[in-house]
Structure formats: C-alpha cells, structure tokens
Amino acid sequence: MTDRGTGAPGPGVAGDPFAEPVVPVARRWTAALSLANGAVWVGWYGPLQVLLALQAAELAPDGWAKESVLAWVTGVGAAVSLVANPLFGAVSDRTTSRYGRRVPWVVAGVLGGAAGLLVLALAREVTGMILGWCLVQLALNATYAAVVAAVPDRVPSAQRGTVGGWLGVSQTLGVVLGTGLAMAAGGTRAGYAACAVFTVLAAVPYVLLRQDTPLPAALRPPFTWREFTRGFWLDPRVHRDFGWAWLTRFLVNLGNALALLYLLYYLRDELHVPRPADGVLVLTALNAALLLATVLVGGVWSDRAGRRKPFVVGAGVIMAVASALLACWQSWTGALVAAALLGVGFGVFTSVDFALMADVLPAAAHRGKDLGVINIANSLPQVAAPALAAPLVAHLGGYPVLYLVSAAVGLAGALLVVRIRGVA
Numbered sequence: 001m002t003d004r005g006t007g008a009p010g011p012g013v014a015g016d017p018f019a020e021p022v023v024p025v026a027r028r029w030t031a032a033l034s035l036a037n038g039a040v041w042v043g044w045y046g047p048l049q050v051l052l053a054l055q056a057a058e059l060a061p062d063g064w065a066k067e068s069v070l071a072w073v074t075g076v077g078a079a080v081s082l083v084a085n086p087l088f089g090a091v092s093d094r095t096t097s098r099y100g101r102r103v104p105w106v107v108a109g110v111l112g113g114a115a116g117l118l119v120l121a122l123a124r125e126v127t128g129m130i131l132g133w134c135l136v137q138l139a140l141n142a143t144y145a146a147v148v149a150a151v152p153d154r155v156p157s158a159q160r161g162t163v164g165g166w167l168g169v170s171q172t173l174g175v176v177l178g179t180g181l182a183m184a185a186g187g188t189r190a191g192y193a194a195c196a197v198f199t200v201l202a203a204v205p206y207v208l209l210r211q212d213t214p215l216p217a218a219l220r221p222p223f224t225w226r227e228f229t230r231g232f233w234l235d236p237r238v239h240r241d242f243g244w245a246w247l248t249r250f251l252v253n254l255g256n257a258l259a260l261l262y263l264l265y266y267l268r269d270e271l272h273v274p275r276p277a278d279g280v281l282v283l284t285a286l287n288a289a290l291l292l293a294t295v296l297v298g299g300v301w302s303d304r305a306g307r308r309k310p311f312v313v314g315a316g317v318i319m320a321v322a323s324a325l326l327a328c329w330q331s332w333t334g335a336l337v338a339a340a341l342l343g344v345g346f347g348v349f350t351s352v353d354f355a356l357m358a359d360v361l362p363a364a365a366h367r368g369k370d371l372g373v374i375n376i377a378n379s380l381p382q383v384a385a386p387a388l389a390a391p392l393v394a395h396l397g398g399y400p401v402l403y404l405v406s407a408a409v410g411l412a413g414a415l416l417v418v419r420i421r422g423v424a
Contacts, residue, residue, distance in 0.1 A: 039202035041174025046195035084141035086372025100212025112139025121192035164354035165299025255410025257385035290343030299351030316414020318345035323407035
C-alpha cells in the first residue's frame with residue numbers, strides 16, 4: 001500500500017511484491033513514471049522520424065538505395081524489439097535487487113539506449129547503423145518493459161485508466177519531442193546526442209523516488225531454461241480473458257496500421273493533393289492533437305464509470321468509421337475528418353485498453369513477462385500491415401478496399417472485447 005500524499009510504501013504491501021495494490025498512487029509518482037515513459041519514445045522516434053533516414057541517405061553504399069538501407073536497419077531493429085520486450089519483462093519479474101524489480105532495468109535501459117544512440121552518432125557505415133539501432137531497441141525495450149510493469153505492480157485497478165491516459169500523453173509528446181530534438185539539434189550527430197541526453201535525464205526523477213518493492217530471493221522461483229521459455233506461451237484456452245484481450249489489441253492496432261501505412265501515397269495518387277508530404281504533416285498533427293485531447297479523458301472517464309469494454313467498443317467503432325470515410329469520401333475534407341476521428345478513437349482506446357490489459361494479467365509474479373507478450377500485439381501489426389496492404393492496393397481493389405479492410409479488421413477487434421468475462 002502507499003500513502004496517498006507521498007506515494008511512499010504503506011503497511012501491508014512493502015514486503016509483498018505480489019500483493020494487489022489498493023491505495024491510489026501519488027501524482028508525483030505518475031508524473032515521474034510518465035516522464036520515464038516519454039524518455040523511451042524520444043529515444044525511439046528521434047531516430048525513426050528523422051535521423052535514421054538522413055543517415056541512410058548519407059551512408060548508403062554504391063548500388064544501394066537509401067530506402068533499402070533504411071528498411072534493413074529498421075527491420076533488424078524491429079526483430080530485436082519483438083524479442084526484447086517480453087524477455088526483459090520476464091527478467092525483471094525475477095530480479096532481486098534491493099532497489100526493486102523494475103528500477104534496475106529502467107536505469108540499465110536508458111544508459112544502454114543512450115550508448116546505442118551515441119554508436120549511431122559515430123557510425124560511418126551501414127553495419128555501425130545496424131549495431132547502434134539494435135542496441136537502442138534492445139536497451140530501451142528493457143526500460144519500457146519495466147515502466148509498463150510498474151503500473152499493475154503499484155496502481156489499483158480503479159486508477160489504471162487514468163495512469164494509462166498519462167502514459168498515452170507522454171508517449172505522444174515523446175514522439176513529438178524526439179522529432180523536434182532531432183530536427184533542431186543541428187545535424188545528425190547532434191540530434192542523436194540530444195536524444196541520448198534527454199533519454200537519460202528524463203528517467204532520473206522516477207529512479208530517485210525508489211518506490212519499487214524488492215523481490216525477496218526466497219520468493220524467486222527456481223530457474224530452468226525450459227520453464228523460462230515455456231512461460232512465454234500462455235494458452236488462450238486456460239487464460240481466456242488474456243487471450244481475447246491480446247487479440248483485441250492486435251486487431252485494433254492492425255486496423256490502425258493499415259489506415260496510416262500508405263497515407264502519403266493515398267494523398268498523392270488517389271486525392272492528387274499538390275504537396276502530399278505537407279498533407280501528411282497536417283493530418284498527422286491533427287491526429288496527434290485529437291489523440292492528446294482524448295487519451296487522458298478516456299482513461300479518467302473509464303475509471304469513474306468502473307467499466308472498460310464499452311469504451312473499447314466505442315473507440316473501435318469510431319476508428320472503423322474513420323477508415324470507411326477514407327474509402328468512401330475521397331476528398332481532402334474527408335481525409336481531415338478521418339484523421340480527427342482516428343485520433344479520437346485511438347486516444348480513448350490507448351488508455352482504456354492499457355487498463356483492461358493490466359486487469360486481465362494471469363499472475364502477479366509474471367506481470368512484466370505477460371505485459372511483454374501483450375506488447376507483441378503492438379509491434380506485430382507493424383510487420384503484418386505492409387504484407388497485407390501491398391496486395392490489396394496493387395491487385396485487389398486499390399485504396400477503397402484497403403480502407404474498408406482496415407475498418408473491418410479494427411471493428412472486429414473492438415467487438416471481440418465483449419468475450420472478456422472478468423472485466424466490465
């Protein structure tokens with residue numbers, strides 16, 4: 001338990017890392033956790049939005065297109081990310097440091113991520129880019145796994161929508177700030193250095209709070225590689241709510257990824273917008289503004305209502321309508337309305353679905369690992385979307401079919417949330 005005003009450990013929980021939290025966390029704890037979360041997204045998206053593309057153009061060998069170089073670097077990094085998140089979640093579950101289970105990995109992750117960013121800054125060939133970006137993905141996934149696991153560790157169920165909303169705000173602002181730092185620093189090297197410095201400093205307040213309950217060595221289960229690897233498979237027939245929640249997140253994220261993947265080409269080839277890159281910037285800014293406006297409101301409203309599923313269904317319907325508009329209302333005005341609706345829907349979904357996921361975790365002893373498995377439902381759609389979208393656009397009806405499929409996939413995911421029995 002924690003004291004409402006200070007967030008310090010209270011009686012009954014300090015010695016039990018597996019106890020279900022019952023007392024609300026303090027605002028300063030939520031602020032510090034959100035800042036640490038934002039640090040991760042700055043470290044990821046400064047490179048992804050700007051720096052890696054500039055560097056790929058600079059370092060592409062003769063006979064290589066810059067697009068191919070960028071695809072290799074980001075593709076290998078994505079593969080590392082897919083494995084690293086659940087792996088570090090599981091490792092943090094078993095960590096017996098006197099500073100707690102999660103804090104050591106927040107520290108190690110931001111330091112390793114900063115080191116990877118500096119490797120990128122010094123890279124003079126594509127191999128160096130790949131090594132640096134893989135280190136960034138490996139390390140910052142350790143921090144991210146620890147940050148998200150801290151929520152079910154310390155936040156009561158009735159407050160998780162609100163905390164999830166703040167994490168959604170910090171994620172969006174981290175993407176924007178990372179992009180801004182990369183562009184304003186004055187060069188690729190300086191951009192990587194600026195992102196590295198911010199990533200480390202932004203995690204300091206959370207680390208200094210030292211409010212992570214240690215795991216006594218006696219409670220750590222015996223280790224065998226067989227049991228460790230088997231733990232990453234959660235049978236959906238046994239953990240039905242977890243399985244349906246995972247599928248809901250995967251399908252909604254896949255629908256969103258399909259809607260956004262070819263936006264530049266849609267504006268250029270279908271709507272014939274004169275400056276499609278500027279159009280993407282306008283739509284992205286509008287989408288982000290509406291997401292920021294709704295991500296916290298949705299989480300708080302869900303907490304006060306004591307319900308999750310109606311918000312997930314409503315968000316999915318809004319996003320499906322947005323994708324259908326892109327298919328049926330092919331105009332700049334239609335694109336603006338769709339971008340706004342996608343922001344509203346995904347903002348509500350982001351915070352409420354995070355709280356829902358925290359509520360259906362199978363076991364307190366494996367929260368980090370289970371959340372890492374859940375996070376695969378965020379990253380896997382980024383791999384699946386291009387494989388699905390390309391044939392739809394090229395051979396099966398073009399952009400109208402692509403956006404109708406996006407609407408159907410996302411709506412199906414949202415409706416499947418009603419199959420979850422343990423959450424209202």
